Amino acid sequence: xxxxxxxxxxxxxxxxxxxxxxxxxxxxxxxxxxxxxxxxxxxxxxxxxxxxxxxxxxxxxxxxxxxxxxxxxxxxxxxxxxxxxxxxxxxxxxxxxxxxxxxxxxxxxxxxxxxxxxxxxxxxxxxxxxxxxxxxxxxxxxxxxxxxxxxxxxxxxxxxxxxxxxxxxxxxxxxxxxxxxxxxxxxxxxxxxxxxxxxxxxxxxxxxxxxxxxxxxxxxxxxxxxxxxxxxxxxxxxxxxxxxxxxxxxxxxxxxxxxxxxxxxxxxxxxxxxxxxxxxxxxxxxxxxxxxxxxxxxxxxxxxxxxxxxxxxxxxxxxxxxxxxxxxxxxxxxxxxxxxxxx
Amino acid sequence: xxxxxxxxxxxxxxxxxxxxxxxxxxxxxxxxxxxxxxxxxxxxxxxxxxxxxxxxxxxxxxxxxxxxxxxxxxxxxxxxxxxxxxxxxxxxxxxxxxxxxxxxxxxxxxxxxxxxxxxxxxxxxxxxxxxxxxxxxxxxxxxxxxxxxxxxxxxxxxxxxxxxxxxxxxxxxxxxxxxxxxxxxxxxxxxxxxxxxxxxxxxxxxxxxxxxxxxxxxxxxxxxxxxxxxxxxxxxxxxxxxxxxxxxxxxxxxxxxxxxxxxxxxxxxxxxxxxxxxxxxxxxxxxxxxxxxxxxxxxxxxxxxxxxxxxxx
Numbered sequence: 001x002x003x004x005x006x007x008x009x010x011x012x013x014x015x016x017x018x019x020x021x022x023x024x025x026x027x028x029x030x031x032x033x034x035x036x037x038x039x040x041x042x043x044x045x046x047x048x049x050x051x052x053x054x055x056x057x058x059x060x061x062x063x064x065x066x067x068x069x070x071x072x073x074x075x076x077x078x079x080x081x082x083x084x085x086x087x088x089x090x091x092x093x094x095x096x097x098x099x100x101x102x103x104x105x106x107x108x109x110x111x112x113x114x115x116x117x118x119x120x121x122x123x124x125x126x127x128x129x130x131x132x133x134x135x136x137x138x139x140x141x142x143x144x145x146x147x148x149x150x151x152x153x154x155x156x157x158x159x160x161x162x163x164x165x166x167x168x169x170x171x172x173x174x175x176x177x178x179x180x181x182x183x184x185x186x187x188x189x190x191x192x193x194x195x196x197x198x199x200x201x202x203x204x205x206x207x208x209x210x211x212x213x214x215x216x217x218x219x220x221x222x223x224x225x226x227x228x229x230x231x232x233x234x235x236x237x238x239x240x241x242x243x244x245x246x247x248x249x250x251x252x253x254x255x256x257x258x259x260x261x262x263x264x265x266x267x268x269x270x271x272x273x274x275x276x277x278x279x280x281x282x283x284x285x286x287x288x289x290x291x292x293x294x295x296x297x298x299x300x301x302x303x304x305x306x307x308x309x310x311x312x313x314x315x316x317x318x319x320x321x322x323x324x325x326x327x328x329x330x331x332x333x334x335x336x337x338x339x340x341x342x343x
Numbered sequence: 344x345x346x347x348x349x350x351x352x353x354x355x356x357x358x359x360x361x362x363x364x365x366x367x368x369x370x371x372x373x374x375x376x377x378x379x380x381x382x383x384x385x386x387x388x389x390x391x392x393x394x395x396x397x398x399x400x401x402x403x404x405x406x407x408x409x410x411x412x413x414x415x416x417x418x419x420x421x422x423x424x425x426x427x428x429x430x431x432x433x434x435x436x437x438x439x440x441x442x443x444x445x446x447x448x449x450x451x452x453x454x455x456x457x458x459x460x461x462x463x464x465x466x467x468x469x470x471x472x473x474x475x476x477x478x479x480x481x482x483x484x485x486x487x488x489x490x491x492x493x494x495x496x497x498x499x500x501x502x503x504x505x506x507x508x509x510x511x512x513x514x515x516x517x518x519x520x521x522x523x524x525x526x527x528x529x530x531x532x533x534x535x536x537x538x539x540x541x542x543x544x545x546x547x548x549x550x551x552x553x554x555x556x557x558x559x560x561x562x563x564x565x566x567x568x569x570x571x572x573x574x575x576x577x578x579x580x581x582x583x584x585x586x587x588x589x590x591x592x593x594x595x596x597x598x599x600x601x602x603x604x605x606x607x608x609x610x611x612x613x614x615x616x617x618x619x620x621x622x623x624x625x626x627x628x629x630x631x632x633x634x635x636x637x638x639x640x641x642x643x644x645x646x647x648x649x650x651x652x653x654x655x656x
Contacts, residue, residue, distance in 0.1 A: 273364070281377055285384030285566070290579035317364035321540045322582065324388025325378055326395075330364040 178214020384578015434465025494568030
């Protein structure tokens with residue numbers, strides 16, 4: 001079998017149909033949700049799954065939301081496969097599997113899990129600097145979900161991947177695909193070819209090792225702890241973080257949620273924020289440029305920060321708080337109702 | 344304290360209807376000294392920034408706040424705060440601060456020290472100040488290296504880390520500064536990161552409120568020496584890296600069997616809890632000495648008499 005690319009869907013589908021009789025996969029249809037934060041490889045993982053399904057003679061539809069992924073924003077991808085798939089999107093409680101490359105994102109999208117489904121969730125957590133106040137004191141200002149919800153398989157991806165991820169940590173996420181492959185039932189060879197065709201050539205070997213480690217780990221995990229989980233997920237057992245609506249980021253185009261969010265912030269603050277940069281104090285360390293979720297800031301040719309896209313600013317204040325040189329301050333107008341304690 | 348401002352006034356009451364999003368007003372900064380001498384991307388600057396935000400919220404002016412510091416990059420940051428500042432001998436800020444507090448118990452005394460200054464050269468002074476429970480706040484900025492003197496290994500340098508004195512990797516176990524202070528008798532022990540300035544702000548505020556020896560360790564970054572010799576990237580990379588190896592939901596996941604932890608080739612900072620780690624109540628040194636004018640630790644008077652009697656006896 002040769003590795004094909006997604007660029008030729010017509011031929012692929014035809015070939016896939018031919019292959020179907022010869023190589024009937026153990027599973028004929030299924031739905032997946034992949035979630036994580038920008039830069040973890042969610043899109044690549046969903047590409048690998050799609051390719052593996054195509055190679056096994058299944059029809060696949062995939063959709064993704066990655067517009068909010070700027071430096072740690074949420075990324076979600078839906079993958080549906082079967083003999084013939086019509087719709088690309090999933091509704092809550094339809095996914096047989098959830099692959100979460102970040103723990104919190106996994107919790108957010110857990111409502112998509114079908115009763116009896118399995119969620120492979122990396123225990124890696126990327127908490128934004130402003131998200132909580134005191135971890136040990138218990139004053140976390142958003143719900144983490146106490147414990148491990150039923151149906152969830154927590155995977156310490158770095159530990160499972162081992163040496164494979166020592167050079168490039170992002171490879172650790174491939175162990176989730178390895179674990180998934182045990183349950184999905186496509187042939188191992190198909191998975192390996194899909195990985196080899198998708199990841200950069202120099203990372204193929206490490207990814208395959210991580211994949212194998214994930215497979216071995218999950219098989220062992222199923223024998224030891226797994227029997228209690230898996231088939232007994234009820235909707236009520238899944239704990240949803242309060243105040244988070246997982247469907248929101250899936251609703252519109254990539255620009256939609258971002259625009260509405262900034263508009264609401266500006267309404268509440270009563271006017272556009274003003275970015276003040278003290279050029280003499282800036283040392284060009286680039287921290288503000290990296291942490292800004294809206295990419296408002298950039299360095300000029302003197303390595304000094306400038307607000308190149310000031311209209312995008314939502315006044316989150318990360319740049320001002322994390323500037324070691326105190327060179328940035330964000331000024332916002334006080335609307336009347338804030339001063340009087342309205343909201 | 345009479346100088347404490349209402350938080351709402353400080354944040355929302357600025358003139359012109361425009362407020363700074365961080366709540367920090369630069370009036371507490373010594374403008375003539377700026378820009379400061381810290382390297383680009385140094386975590387100490389973020390801590391100074393967050394500290395000024397807290398101080399702006401709490402105090403109208405810093406006439407009754409004294410900052411004491413020793414020697415090192417961390418200690419240099421007091422030079423930029425427009426308060427009563429005392430730049431002292433290497434490792435001895437806590438000794439100077441103890442004397443200052445006993446002479447002027449009405450002052451709020453804050454000691455800024457570093458991991459070399461506070462744990463190595465001044466290690467003895469730290470444990471004894473904690474033991475005596477002097478009513479002051481000690482902020483230890485831990486960047487795991489001697490930054491100012493050229494990147495030598497510090498007592499907090501993690502195993503395997505490369506420094507100018509450990510070119511083959513550090514072979515000595517590091518201190519856990521917060522545990523040390525707790526064991527020595529500090530009545531308030533907390534840890535924060537420069538990655539989380541708001542967490543630092545809240546903990547610093549709590550430490551100032553606490554009566555007794557309050558110890559706050561801040562994990563900070565040295566970009567020029569620690570970051571460069573260990574190839575941790577630039578300031579932004581190191582800052583993001585602070586959160587990368589944080590524990591997940593450890594208490595619940597401990598029962599999940601995994602493979603053996605890998606030996607990572609690069610030295611990484613061990614996973615350290617942040618937040619308030621210890622809080623207790625004990626008589627302060629001022630109370631046991633019978634010095635008037637300080638804050639009361641709230642421990643019953645009877646115990647005070649007992650303690651003084653024991654001391655006399």
